[in-house]
Amino acid sequence: MSYRAGMENPVDPVAPVPWSLLPPNAGLNDEGGLTVGGVSVAELAAQFGTPVFIYDEAHLRARCEEAVAAFGPGVAFASKSFWCVAMAKIASAAGMSIDVSTSGEMAVALAAGIDPERLRFHGNNKSVAELAAALEVGVGRIIIDSADEIARLETLAAATGVTPKVWIRVTPGVHAHTHAFVQTGQEDSKFGFSVASGAAAAAVAEIQTTGLLNLVGIHAHIGSQVFNLENFAQAASVVAAFFTPLGLAELCLGGGLGEAYVAGESAPSIAAWAASTIDALHDAGVAPDVEITAEPGRSIVARAGITVYTVGTIKNLPGLRTYAAVDGGMSDNPRPVLYGSGYETFLVRAPKAERPRSIRLVGKHCESGDVLVESGWVPDDLHVGDLLATPVTGAYGYSMASNYNRVGRPPVVFVENGSARLVLRRETDQDLLALEV
Ligand code: LLP
Secondary structure (H helix, E strand, O other): OOOOOOOOOOOOOOOOOOOOHOOOEEEEEOOEEEEEEEEHHHHHHHHHHOEEEEEHHEEEEEEEHHHHHHHHOOOEEHHHOOHHHHHHHHHHHHHEEEEEEOOOHHHHHHHHOOOHEEEEEOOOOOOHHHHHHHHHHOOEEEEEEOOHHHHHHHHHHHHHHHOOOEEEEEEOOOOOOOHHHHOOOOOOOOOEEEEOOOHHHHHHHHHHHHHOOEEEEEEEEOOOOOOOOOHHHHHHHHHHHHHHHHHHOOEEEEEEEEOOOOOEEEEEEEEHHHHHHHHHHHHOOOOOOOOEEHHHHHHHHHHOOOEEEEEEEEEEEEOEEEEEEOOOOOOOOOHHHHHHHOOOOOOOOOOOOOEEEEEEEEEOOOOOOOEEEEEEEOOOOOOOOOOEEOOOOOOOOOHHHHOHHHHHOOOOOEEOOOOOEEEEEEOOHHHHHHOOO
16 A cells, blocks of 8 residues: 555646645745745745745644644644754644654753653653653653563663653554555554554553553554544554553554645545544543543644755656756655655746646755656746745655765744744754764
8 A cells, every 4th residue: 555545536737736735824926936924935945045844834833733622732743753942842832742752852842841741752662761861851651662661661660769650552453554664553563562462461461560650541553644534443443442441541542644745635634533533432432531642743744844946957868757856855855765655846936837747856866766756747947946846745854854965954944924934954064074073
């Protein structure tokens, strides 16, 4: 199953980029060029250079608020999807808790002044140092993923006298309809304890016997970029059957709600996802006073972001194809290479223009796999020096960016109400050299 599972509508490749893929506060200036948050994107590119990530800040805030309205304040932002102090402040101000899965993600949350009680510490191989740090700062919940981790955390708890509140992560044995790399709810997984094999029950028994950890909840996460709400409902019924006899107070069904990336795709809203998941849990016997939460990442940040590049070369190979190369690539968006993910592209100076010309949008890295858009469509007059944008790059773009070929990561700019603010500056050659000893 590919990432195209949300594809519903027939696609006309010549049509302009679907406006629904752009940040909600996108618009047009007097010349017909793209604006986001009331700011000209061409001007942002001139000011901050390209490539650049541009985020619709009002949309980030609105999505966080939508999640809190749907699930309540226990809902956590999955920081792995896009994380920096500015984002942390937005999620926290909207009332979200935060899912962190490394000490690095935790450090950003703490730097943003987030109360550690509102952090949930995830990860299938947390180090002793990470667990010790989590206890020391007092993170709200530690989500236990393995028998080794139980032993590790019990040793730390005994040594420090701290009794941390923990959840156990279980695998419900459900195959989410998404790319294999991001399926996590199936039996054959590095994550969590299997419900079917009895490993989850054994983990509960171990924790309750020693009394060194305070088990308050159960967690499950079936995968990412899931469009079909039925997948979540299936997981809900398996998890509910395991959870209910335990008499615990907290239940989290993870993240994973899909997002539309290309023409023809459509995704359920956060509200619809919450309603169907919560209904499925209640139908399966979860008591009304149980705190049901989730951990959305992609659905909060994906559509808020676009990446803007400058076209540097256009190479027409007669009878084959046209390659348009831009000044970024797999270092700022590895998702096409990793998962075969599809993206759209469009001209910043003419986002409403028809796109009759077929191109392959590639980056500047030294390998043929460095593809951003395998089958892109652009206006006929695309030329060197044009700004091309890819929409829906707000999730798992910056957060998975690399320094391949010693390319510095792009800056991140938030825009709202006609003004822009730089929240992460561009990484320079000096930054990269600063690591040399
Ligand atoms: N909770 C847990 C425990 C997770 O592992 C994840 C994502 C989430 C929540 C958030 O899931 P979301 O709502 O963002 O789907 N790099 C991949 C996605 C990896 C997701 C990893 N875990 C991609 O670019 O598609």
